[in-house]
Amino acid sequence: MKRVGFYGRVDPTRIEEYKRRHADVWPEMKQALTKTGWHNYSLFLRPDGLLFGYVEVPESLEASTAAMAHEEVNARWQTWMSELFEGSDVPPDESFIELDEVFHLD
């Protein structure tokens, strides 16, 4: 298992819509995440749109993101989300930037 921290940038003018959609993520989307190894996955949002993610994955964020890229529901979800992200040239989940873990306590 690998613990991953990452960040992204939600458009600050679309924060309420981002919250609404994430309060009610499609069941098929959740199933696809679980199937592709996304475990204990949380997203936190700063009022200016900075998004912080924490997730535990079998191998790497890259591998679990690649596995999601094969799920049809993810293509639909990311297309729907992309309008809420800054710099939406790539699907939001492929724009996340991984952070270095500098400390861990079990």
Next chain:
Amino acid sequence: MKRVGFYGRVDPTRIEEYKRRHADVWPEMKQALTKTGWHNYSLFLRPDGLLFGYVEVPESLEASTAAMAHEEVNARWQTWMSELFEGSDVPPDESFIELDEVFHLD
């Protein structure tokens, strides 16, 4: 149990020192964290000094930070760390800002 995401600001000129100290946290400090309910606690650092924390606590970040304030080792640790943080008027652990959780998947 409550999942908490928070952030702080490490002085960008002191990042290497911050990493060094956190690669080798004092055993008594880790014991105090465990004793006061800090579980599955990770710190992630962005190259510009933005620090992201993820931790699972019994009740709240506030309560677990308050419990640490009674641990003598924490006073020594925070004093030692404060020179590495921007705006070091308060102990670093009391300067952390909690983020809103907008999504979770077990």
